[in-house]
Amino acid sequence: MKDVAARAGVGLKTVSRVVNGEPGVTAETEHRVREAITALGFRRNDSARVLRKGRTASIGLVLEDLADPFYAPLSRAVEEVARDHGALLLNGSSAEDPARERELVLALCARRVDGLVVVPAGGDHRYLEPETAAGLATVFVDRPGGLIAADAVLSDNFGGARDGVAHLVAHGHRRIGFLGDQPRIHTATERLRGYRAAMAAAGLPVDASWVSLGPTAPDRVRAETERMLTGPSPVTALFTGNNRVTATAVRVLARHPRPVALVGFDDLELADLLTPAVTVVAQDASRLGRTAAELLFRRLDGDAGPPRHEELPTRLIARGSGELPPADGTSG
Amino acid sequence: MKDVAARAGVGLKTVSRVVNGEPGVTAETEHRVREAITALGFRRNDSARVLRKGRTASIGLVLEDLADPFYAPLSRAVEEVARDHGALLLNGSSAEDPARERELVLALCARRVDGLVVVPAGGDHRYLEPETAAGLATVFVDRPGGLIAADAVLSDNFGGARDGVAHLVAHGHRRIGFLGDQPRIHTATERLRGYRAAMAAAGLPVDASWVSLGPTAPDRVRAETERMLTGPSPVTALFTGNNRVTATAVRVLARHPRPVALVGFDDLELADLLTPAVTVVAQDASRLGRTAAELLFRRLDGDAGPPRHEELPTRLIARGSGELPPADGTSG
């Protein structure tokens, strides 16, 4: 910038004015400055700008896995909102590891992002308090933050699972399995709660062997699915707790001799083309991301109200797999 | 940092040493400094650090759409490599718009990212020259940069498409349709070239009505697919140029009275569970991202060799749809 000023024969401040489109520069002066800028290949260094202005016009997004078909559209939605507000997006995957989440979040804070959208992996976010005190805005999405009063945008995990299981009950099932993610994940326990509520509402008992929470690695899900389909009290229907679990369960059911009904939480690409097509409780991942990012920017614009919790509805999409009648392996 | 130094009763430089883990500080002094840091809730401001050091320990990734199931794993792979090198990832979608690509890239440059991984939307990257001259490293991935000598990591689009089409020819097809993306996209024309090469190698003519390049919006793809399946010279097999096109084509074929063979470029989740299961030419999106990011960091570590072009192999996965025999609608 100094070089540009020298070449154009003007002061530093004048160059700054031109670069930032501020008023109060003669057309002729501006022309000289622009000429010098292109001749020298000058580009403003935003790091220096940030140092003075305080705001970085960037936000951070920390989620579980950028590659997951649920989180990818969520990211894109956050990016679009950021773009509308002239901000850039810094992105990171926690890989469901609380230590990695913390490390990432703090690295983003050190870069002085203006705000943060976080899908938490851990259950304790008190480490954010100094940052929040220093002016950082944070919105949790998909899952609430832990031990901290903060904004959160969630899906109706409880209601969605309850309705999905009730759908199976309405189609005559009494022995329904629940295959979910690890119990330390908020959405997993909420969906399990929905399952139990639907069973209780129908007056149905829940055998301990019908419920399985744990890592969503295909091996475990496959083993657990097979276990529920055999044994003394086999299930006639399955409720799967997220997209990864559903994909694996569908693979197992495709090779199973008896038809087994299935409702999955989260929609899957091509789910409508399978035989039977897969009935799902769909979340709107884009809308989750958009809502969270919009809330974040409202905070950055000065909204200092109490922490807000927004809950988005889910949608049951009946396609076939959830409407199969019970095929009772024990009695026929 | 000044406050920390004052509170600990030491100089600024000593605080800097502690924060950066540099040697040459008494255990007792270090303890005093650390105490002051936690008491004051101090976090180093990396913007200031960047201003002095020159390096930002961040890289930018610009691609078409963060939410696309092909680009999402590519992003994640770039992120992992960045993480291994202690760098953060700034991310943006160009939405296949050259102007938006340029805008994003320049915004990332203004933040002084150390390097850039770019899936180009535009065909002219001379705008990067001043940045490159100033030390920016750039690696293009999935598609080469335009009018600029730069590193590129690509899939073998030509060979993959050629083999996929040859596979259909080997199963008896003579009238094969090609449904691809817009012709200004490098991968679209490369794959079309592969299609033509396979047809030529088999001595088969290509009717103009069998080739369709254009936007991958479902409406257009649906219309074009239906057009190729009817009319005077209907195709008996389809080669689809990417994941989005394949998904739409599969939907059309599912409702079509006659079986039509299909090979798609790019793998799809659940493709193995469809009836018939979808034969694809799979790219390794993660490996593309990883290879590009690793090359970028080699450049940042000082590798100043001539621009490198790496080409990754594709893999034909036969699952059923590509092995269907011709069902000739005209002759029976």
Next chain:
DNA sequence: CTGAAAGCGCTTACAG
């Protein structure tokens, strides 16, 4: 309409 001075929060030599 234009510019010289001070300062954002760090690090880099350099000196004790």
Next chain:
DNA sequence: CTGAAAGCGCTTACAG
């Protein structure tokens, strides 16, 4: 082992 001074590239008051 420790610190005072200068400077990274901008912007913010302030003065002409």
